[in-house]
Amino acid sequence: MSFYLRALRHGVLRLFTLPRLSLPILITLSFTLAAVLTVVAMSSNLIFKPLPDIKDEQSLYAINRTMAVSEDMRVSIFTTKRLALLAEQYKEYGQFAGLQVDDSAIKVHDVAYPVSRFDASDNFMTVVGGELLLGEQANQENSHNAVWISASLWRSAFQNNANVIGQTLQLEGQSLQVRGVVADFSSFTSENDEKYAQQIWLYYNLAEQAAKPTQMTIDGSLQPLFRQTQRAITANDIEEFWQQYYQQQADQLGPMQQMFESMNPKSTVMLYREILMAEQQTMIWFLLATVTILLIMASLNLLNLFIAHYQQREQEFATHLCMGATRNKLLVMSFLENLSTFLLAAVLGLLGAAWLIRILPIISGGNIEMLELVKIDASTMLVALVAVLTINLFFAFLSTRQFDQTQLISNLNNGNKGVNAGKITMLSRILFIAQLSSAAVILTGTAMLANAAYNTLNVDLGFTPGNTLIAQISLHNNEKALLTNAELEAQKAELDNDPDSEQKAKQRFLGTLDIKRQLSQAVKKLQPTITILQSQGEPFNFNTTISMNQDDETQKRFTFMNINIAADYVDTFGLTLLAGQNISQTQYQDLDDVALINETFAKQISTDGTLESVIDKKIASRRIIGVVADTYTIMAKNQGYPAMLYTDKSNTSTINLVMQLPQGQEFAKSAIIQAIKSAHPQVNEVKARTLTERWDEQTMPARVQFYFISALSVLTLLLAAVGSNGMAMSFTELKRFELAIRMATGASRSNLMKRTIKSFNGLLLSALVIAITLACGIYLLLQLQIPLLPAFSWQALTIFTSLLIAIVFIAIILVVWRIINADPMRALREQ
């Protein structure tokens, strides 16, 4: 057998005969590679590959104009009408299309299917390049009362039946005729909604939208798209359109224009891909950087083990050199010996990555878009192969070049004369410092991110959520929810002219309350322990409306969110009343125009800086009777946002049933939804979610980040332990003769332990000081470059650094103790 073949064979045998070396390599490298390859697969599929459903994505843009509703939230102020007007103005530039996404449910032959619902302009498929599998393309004539379904829905609901065209499905009580089957569409973002491959498409003609009345509300859900065919559209073009739009629609828009313009509006043109991938891309680059450092750290740790192993084979290497082997030949020998272990680690890493990719959508809770596209591809496999071969080559190089050749051969020639000095090599010292430094860099980063994520999850809400379920109920046949400005004006004029208008409004509201009472009874009948609040507001304000109003005294304009409450809201959710008083039951029943405001709002309108001064002030025709402390809301997070809390008498199209149960009891959610649907003929749609569920959905990214970072920290600490273990093993092996001689001359094991640990102290302390200083410096430097990084926290750093120090010490103590107990006297007997 040739020299090289023998090296290969030794490598394979060593997998089983030398578990002390092969197991740490396999475990450490395969775990780390699994993480690395998962991120590589993500980047390969999400960053470098074209989107699956979009043709020629370089000319497809997402355009928008947004307003800032809070520091970290921007909402699109485009509506289909505004997009239609924009499309008309710039039709020479290219094609425009609109898309809105929601999750919904359809019924086919009385079987319900959850679906993603797309409301899109009828040219959408042409603009993006989507594929029609069956039926006809949508157009102005055929899209009324019609629906197009995705291939997945065709399969699940219609068993791929070619006769599906012309059949009907039920959507929110409406019958829609299937006009076509299109390929599943995955290149979209779904915000907090579920993303399904079962999809329905409802089309409208964009040009027709231009003639529709101006809407007085915005929901921010429309995504306008532009396919460049002639000329690129710019943010300035959009800005120009909006200024013209304001001029043309001034009468219709009224105060809405001022609201749009006062909320830091911004026009944007971005590639559609960037809109989809922007968040992922940043996250993937961050992950890629992290796992690369992790891989370097893992490699450094393993290198220490390697060096320890090759130090034990010093005599063999010297003999080879003596017999005429060149250093390169020894390098190839070392490379071939380790090849099987590294290749196996790559295979295990790929398997681990494949498994991780499968569970990624589960652990991310659907918060990372487009994950369904991620799979192990040829690039990922190539990266795995290149990574292990590079590491192997690097290891082979260092482990065969670490020796001073002359010294090595000299030791060989003087093998039996004297005791090895037992000095740790410079390479080992540098490696150990590099390992601890990389561990400290990762841990500092993870400490800050974990701290930030922990703070996000453990924020002081300012209220007690309790065991609360909120059912959002939309009603049929009630007053139109979206009134145009003209309609509002007409309604106002009618009310002004009608002496009984206020009475009529109250009656309408009381009518709605009567429906609510009937629904409440149905729920109570089902679960008698449920308490149903009079308040319809939800403390997190997941669905919120924002108003703009003017202070009559100061002429100052205020933007604030509205929270629909009753007398029971403050006490039920434990809000702190800072000034004035709560809305009384009598005021609620009499439908008095009174309101509470929050502290932020009070400070804005206070004339003398005191909260008391706002009491009895009138804002939006309501008398302020109390001030409550700010609470966490989805809009405001922890920075505060003005809020007005009052009983909203105008909303008669939806009802929120806010229900509570004692802690520990569970809501029979499906039964409750069914009971509500059956309780009144006007009930149209019911969605119910507990506050906990909604909070979990909302905080999922932070939780995923926290879990991921925690896992990363544990892995880093594990690697630091492996590295310290390797270093200690290497050093203690070098000291075997000394230990043996000391033991032979009567030293106890504890004495040997103390001496050995003491001999580490200098290296350990200097390594830790360098590592922590370097890590802090790097983090602070990065923070200057990336302002989004969380603030530096000494507390978090102290905790994580203490853990690192403890892990390193424990690893060293364990290995030294093991070697001391493993018959060091053998070294003398073998002489």
Place this chain on the structure above:
Amino acid sequence: MTALVTINNINKVYSKGQVKTHALQDVSLTINKGEFIAISGSSGCGKSTLLSILGLLDTPTDGHYQLANIDTHSLNVDQRSSVRNKHIGYVFQSFNLIDSLTVFENVALPLEHRGTPSKDITAAVEQQLAAVNMSARLNHKPSQLSGGQQQRVAIARALVGNPDLLLVDEPTGNLDSQNGDAVMQLLLELNKQGATVVMVTHDERYSQMAQRQIRLFDGKVLVEHQEAVA
């Protein structure tokens, strides 16, 4: 007689901090092809250092060393390895057999490093092991052999590449007298067959079996004695 080795004014100084140790001082020596030389002397006199320099395992601090008409001074690390492989066979006092390899594989090492085809390696190794009477232990590991057997394997390994110069460090140091005598007889036999042997020993009895005896003292050649060649 053709000179195989010529060393002129070789010095070797080991420095550790301020302390300098002169291991060899102005040693000059010529070794002719086919000679059997024994180097002896007390412990620390520089015997092993001289052997290391002769075997290109170490470099002199100054002086000139020529082996088989090759000036060794200008050789880099890999060239030295190559010269060692082709021209020198080295037998260590502690044998230095690789535990993980079989007897056959240990002996084959110099030829493998030379790039000799496997077929030729097999033939050469089997022949050499037969010469040292170790054919029966072909597939044994070094740990399964006695000290004398290990020494014979080490000699076979040193000879398998047909080196010009066989360097032997204390060949009997780790052996009992019976095994020591056997190894000595083997070396004499090899010398008779034409091998040039340089042996370091502190055993006067074995030293006297060589054609030339060189005695070192404090790094200098103290006495050189040559037997009359019949």
